[in-house]
Amino acid sequence: MSKSEAAKLSSKYKAFMFDGTVLLQVGRAEKIMKMHKNLLARISPELDKHVNNNMRGGIDGIIHFPDEGEVAFTLFAEWAYTGEYTIVDSTPLIRHSDHRGTCTVIKEDPWPSLRMHLELYAFSDKFNIPTLKLLAMSKFSKEIKPVEIKGKADTEGLTWVIAYAYDKLPDSDPIRKFLAQFTAWALTLLRGEDGFIQFTTTQPEFVKELLVNLGGLTTRPVLA
Numbered sequence: 001m002s003k004s005e006a007a008k009l010s011s012k013y014k015a016f017m018f019d020g021t022v023l024l025q026v027g028r029a030e031k032i033m034k035m036h037k038n039l040l041a042r043i044s045p046e047l048d049k050h051v052n053n054n055m056r057g058g059i060d061g062i063i064h065f066p067d068e069g070e071v072a073f074t075l076f077a078e079w080a081y082t083g084e085y086t087i088v089d090s091t092p093l094i095r096h097s098d099h100r101g102t103c104t105v106i107k108e109d110p111w112p113s114l115r116m117h118l119e120l121y122a123f124s125d126k127f128n129i130p131t132l133k134l135l136a137m138s139k140f141s142k143e144i145k146p147v148e149i150k151g152k153a154d155t156e157g158l159t160w161v162i163a164y165a166y167d168k169l170p171d172s173d174p175i176r177k178f179l180a181q182f183t184a185w186a187l188t189l190l191r192g193e194d195g196f197i198q199f200t201t202t203q204p205e206f207v208k209e210l211l212v213n214l215g216g217l218t219t220r221p222v223l224a
Helices: 003-008 036-044 045-051 056-060 070-082 110-128 130-144 152-166 172-184 196-199 204-213
Strands: 021-026 031-036 060-065 093-097 103-107
Touching: 003 070, 021 036, 021 070, 021 093, 031 036, 031 070, 036 045, 036 070, 070 204, 110 130, 110 152, 110 172, 152 172, 152 204, 172 204, 196 204
Parallel strands: 021 060
Antiparallel strands: 021 031, 093 103
């Protein structure tokens, strides 16, 4: 093969493999990660602005993400390179039968991974990454579908998820609306829990959405 013929050949990975990496300072602990500069820039216009700008971060080659969790950002990087992300979870699995006798295998404590999916979803919303947002929403929906509120651990887990969603997501977001519906459906088990009661006193927007759904749900809500 001649040099001129070889020069015509390339790879879709060449652009980001040979244009260097950028340092990412993640979370309150300011953990340092690296990603290929062009890969990060191509994910969304918002991330491109972080990578290619004349401000200190762009010039120094260090991009700061102080509000992002270390684990969630690592999962984002996995998705950026592979198109998928997998949460490594050692939570024991249990068999669960619903009121129709259908048996499913679910995590004994589903809330840690649900939190991670939600963090990635919020990250995707913040930086306008629709593909990752849809994936995170799909995983969140699949994992919360069989969850039952049985005790304090579930109440605390759900309360954290609601608080995070109402803090990080816009008013019209479907997950916010779903969580209000889910809470209305499970309210009999929740309303006696002190942690949940205390939480509602600080979240007027959530309470407003919850009241809209009280008495109107005869079946378990589904996150579409």
